[in-house]
Amino acid sequence: MSLRTSSVKNHSSDDEKAQPNYGTGVVEPYEDPLEENEVFKKTKEGVDFRTVGWPRASVIFLKVIFATGVLSIPSAMYSLGALGGALSVIGWGALNTYTAVVQGDFRNSHPGCHSIADMAAVLGGNVLKEVVGALFLIAYVLCAGSGILGVSIGLNALSSHAACTVWWSFIATIVVAATASVRKFHQIGWLTWAGFISIFLAVFIVVVAVTTLDRPAAAPQTGDFDLGYHVIGHPTFIAGMTASATIFVSSAGTSAFLPVISEMRQPKDFKKALFTCMAIVQSAYLSFALVVYKWCGQWVASPSLGSAGPTIKKVSYGIGLIGLIVSATLYLHVAAKYLFVRILRNSPHLQQNTMVHWGTWLACTVGLSSISFLLAEAIPIFNYLIALTGSVCFAPLAIALPGCLWLYDHGAYRRGTVGQKAMYYAHCILPPLGAFLCVGGTYATVQLIIDAYDNGLIGSAFSCADNSNSSGH
Numbered sequence: 001m002s003l004r005t006s007s008v009k010n011h012s013s014d015d016e017k018a019q020p021n022y023g024t025g026v027v028e029p030y031e032d033p034l035e036e037n038e039v040f041k042k043t044k045e046g047v048d049f050r051t052v053g054w055p056r057a058s059v060i061f062l063k064v065i066f067a068t069g070v071l072s073i074p075s076a077m078y079s080l081g082a083l084g085g086a087l088s089v090i091g092w093g094a095l096n097t098y099t100a101v102v103q104g105d106f107r108n109s110h111p112g113c114h115s116i117a118d119m120a121a122v123l124g125g126n127v128l129k130e131v132v133g134a135l136f137l138i139a140y141v142l143c144a145g146s147g148i149l150g151v152s153i154g155l156n157a158l159s160s161h162a163a164c165t166v167w168w169s170f171i172a173t174i175v176v177a178a179t180a181s182v183r184k185f186h187q188i189g190w191l192t193w194a195g196f197i198s199i200f201l202a203v204f205i206v207v208v209a210v211t212t213l214d215r216p217a218a219a220p221q222t223g224d225f226d227l228g229y230h231v232i233g234h235p236t237f238i239a240g241m242t243a244s245a246t247i248f249v250s251s252a253g254t255s256a257f258l259p260v261i262s263e264m265r266q267p268k269d270f271k272k273a274l275f276t277c278m279a280i281v282q283s284a285y286l287s288f289a290l291v292v293y294k295w296c297g298q299w300v301a302s303p304s305l306g307s308a309g310p311t312i313k314k315v316s317y318g319i320g321l322i323g324l325i326v327s328a329t330l331y332l333h334v335a336a337k338y339l340f341v342r343i344l345r346n347s348p349h350l351q352q353n354t355m356v357h358w359g360t361w362l363a364c365t366v367g368l369s370s371i372s373f374l375l376a377e378a379i380p381i382f383n384y385l386i387a388l389t390g391s392v393c394f395a396p397l398a399i400a401l402p403g404c405l406w407l408y409d410h411g412a413y414r415r416g417t418v419g420q421k422a423m424y425y426a427h428c429i430l431p432p433l434g435a436f437l438c439v440g441g442t443y444a445t446v447q448l449i450i451d452a453y454d455n456g457l458i459g460s461a462f463s464c465a466d467n468s469n470s471s472g473h
Contacts, residue, residue, distance in 0.1 A: 051186040052264045058273035060185055063192040063323075064256045064330050065281050070203050071150065071303035072246050072386050073285055074292040078300065079243035081233030082293060086286060092248045093282040097274070099402035099430070100254035104270045106405045107258055114262045114345075115338050116255040116397055123401075123408055132401065133342070136255060137368075139393030140335035143253065144372035146385045147328025148172045149467070150303060152376070154317040154324055156468035157306065164464035169376055175325055177369035180332040181362060185263045188333065195326025200284070202305055202320025207291050209308035209316075216299035217309035228298025241444035242387045245437065249390025251281060252398040256334040259341075302381075306468065313468075332372065336364035377462045384449050391441030395434045403430025 052060070077085030107113045110122050117133035151172035152165055159168075182188050210216070219225045235243065254274075261270045292304055301307040305316040340361050341350070349356040379385045406427045413420035 050263060050265055051184065052260065054264065054266070054269040054273045056186065056192075057260055057264055057270065058276040059192045059196060060188075060260050060330070061257055061273055061277035062280060063196050063326055064253050064334070065251055065277060066196060066199060066284070066327075070199070070250070070285060070288055071305060073250055073289040074296065074300045074304045074307070075302045076243035076246040077233075077289055077293040078228060078230075078298050079233055079235040079239040080247075081230040082290060083231050084233050085243075085247065085293065086290060088244060088247045089250075089282065089285050089289065092244075093251045093278065093285070096248075096251040096254055096398055097278045097282075099398055100257060100274055100278075101271065102402040102406050103254060103258060104261060104274065106402075106409060107261060108267055108270070109409065113258070114341050115258055116401065117338070117342075119258075119405060120401060123404055132397070133338070135393050135397055136338060137335055139253075139389055139397060140256065140331045140338075141368055141372050142375060142385065142389040142393065143331035144176065144328050144335065144369065145374075145376035145379075146389065147324060147331055148176060148372055149376040149385060150324040151176070151321065151328060153303060153468045154305075154321045156466055157313050157317045158321070161466035161468065165467050166377060166462050166464060169373060172325070172328070173369050173373040176328040176332055176372075177365055179325065179329040180336060180369065181365045182333075183361060185260050185333075188329065191326050191329065195323040195329075197323075199320045199323025199327070202316040202323065203284075203288055205319065206305055206308050206312060206316050207288050209312040210292055210295040213295070213308065216296045217307065217312075218296075218299040218301060226298070229294060237440075238444040238447050241391075241437075241440045242384075242448055245387040245390040245395075245441035245445060248437065248441075249386055249394050250285060251278070252390060252394035253331075255394075255397045256330070259334055259337050301469075317468075328372075332365060332369055335368050336361070339364045339368070379449065381449070381452060384445055384452070387441065387445045388449075391438055391445055395438035395441060398434075399437065400431045400434025403427050403434065406430075 073085070073089065076088075080088055103116065103119070106119055106122075110119065113119045113122070115133070116136055117129050120132035121129035148169055152168040155168040155172065156165060179188070179191065215221065215225065216227070219227070233240075257270070257274065261267045264270065292300055292307055296307050299307075301313075305320060306313045308316070343360055343364075344350040344357065347356075348354075349360070376385070379388065407424070410420075410424065410427075413424040415421075416424075
C-alpha cells in the first residue's frame with residue numbers, strides 16, 4: 001500500500017515541534033521507497049511509534065551507552081595502566097562508533113530491518129537470525145541485570161545496608177520493570193534526560209572529591225601504601241583480557257540503537273544522533289577515568305561511585321540513583337521491544353491497543369526483568385558482569401557481525417581500485433577480531449569469577465551480604 005499525503009511533511013527535527021497533520025490510516029508519503037517497508041508505520045489509527053527526532057534519539061543513545069561504562073573503566077585501568085587504558089578507551093570507542101555507522105547504514109539500505117537479528121537474516125537466513133537474536137536478548141538481559149545490581153549497590157550505600165541485598169535487588173527489579181513497560185522510546189525521553197544528568201553529576205562529584213583526598217578512601221589511612229598507579233601496566237593475559245573487555249563493552253551497546261532508529265521520524269538522521277552521543281561519551285570516559293585512576297590507583301571502587309569515601313558515596317549514589325534506574329530501564333526496554341516486535345510483527349496487534357498487544361508487551365517486560373534479577377544475584381560483582389556481557393555477546397554483535405554486514409554490501413570492492421581493495425581487506429579483520437575477544441574475554445572473565453568464588457570475594461548466590469561495602473561505616 002502506498003498512500004500519499006502532503007500534509008505529513010515535517011520541517012523540524014525537534015521532537016515536540018511540527019507534528020504531522022494526520023489524515024486517516026497510514027499517512028507516510030512513500031516518496032522514499034524504504035519507508036514502505038518500515039516495521040512501524042506513521043499512522044493515526046492505533047499506536048504511532050514513529051515520533052522520535054534525532055535530538056531525543058541522541059539522548060537515548062547517550063543514556064544506553066554512558067552509565068555502566070563510566071562506572072567500570074577506572075578499575076579496568078589498573079590492569080592496563082594509564083596509557084594502555086587511555087589508548088584502549090580511544091581505540092574501542094572509535095571502532096564501536098564506526099561499526100555503529102555500518103549497522104545504521106545497513107539497516108537503512110535493507111528495508112524492514114528492525115533489529116540486528118533482522119540484519120543477520122539478510123546475511124545467513126533464519127539460522128543466523130535466531131543465533132544473533134538470542135545473543136541480543138542475552139546481552140541486554142545481562143545489561144539490565146548489571147543495572148539492577150548497580151541500583152541495589154546504591155540502595156545499600158544510601159541505607160548503610162539496612163536490608164538484605166536480595167530485597168534491594170527485588171525492589172530495583174520492580175521499579176525497572178514498571179518504567180520499562182512504557183511502550184514508546186519517545187515517552188521515556190524525559191527519563192533519559194534525567195538519567196543522564198543524574199549519573200553525570202554523580203560521577204563528576206566523585207571525580208572532584210577524589211582529588212581532595214590525601215590518600216584513597218579504600219587505602220590504609222596510616223603508614224606507607226602502594227597507590228598502584230602505573231603509566232604502563234603489565235597485566236597477565238586473564239587480567240588484560242578482562243580489562244579490555246570491560247572497556248570495550250562500555251561503548252559497544254550500539255545494537256540497541258537499531259530499535260530506536262525504527263521509531264525515529266527520519267531514520268536517515270541517525271548519524272547526527274550517533275556522533276553527538278559518541279563525542280560526549282568518549283570525552284567523559286577518558287577524562288573521568290584518568291582522573292579517578294590517577295588519584296585512586298588500585299584502590300578505586302567498583303562501581304567507581306564509592307571511590308571517595310562513605311560520605312561522598314552516599315551523596316553520589318543519592319544523585320546517581322535515577323541514572324542507574326534509567327540505564328536498566330533502557331536495557332530492559334530494548335530487549336523487550338525486540339521480543340515484542342518478533343512476536344507481533346506483521347500482525348494487526350502490533351500497533352493496536354488490544355488485549356493481545358498489551359498482554360504480549362507486559363509479558364515481555366516482566367519475564368525478561370525476572371531473568372535479569374536472577375542473573376544479577378548469580379553474578380553479584382559489577383565488573384565481572386559487565387566484562388562477561390562484552391565478551392559473550394557484544395564481541396560478536398558489535399565487531400564480528402558489522403564486519404560481515406559491510407563485506408556483504410561491498411563485495412565488489414574486492415575487485416575494485418587499490419583503495420577499495422584495502423578497505424575490503426581491512427574489514428576482513430573484524431570477524432576474527434570479534435571471535436578472539438569473544439573466546440579470550442569469556443575465558444578470562446569466567447576464570448576470574450571462579451577465582452573470586454574460591455577466594456571468598458563473591459558470596460553465595462542470593463546472598464544478603466552488603467555489596468556496597470557500606471555497613472562497616
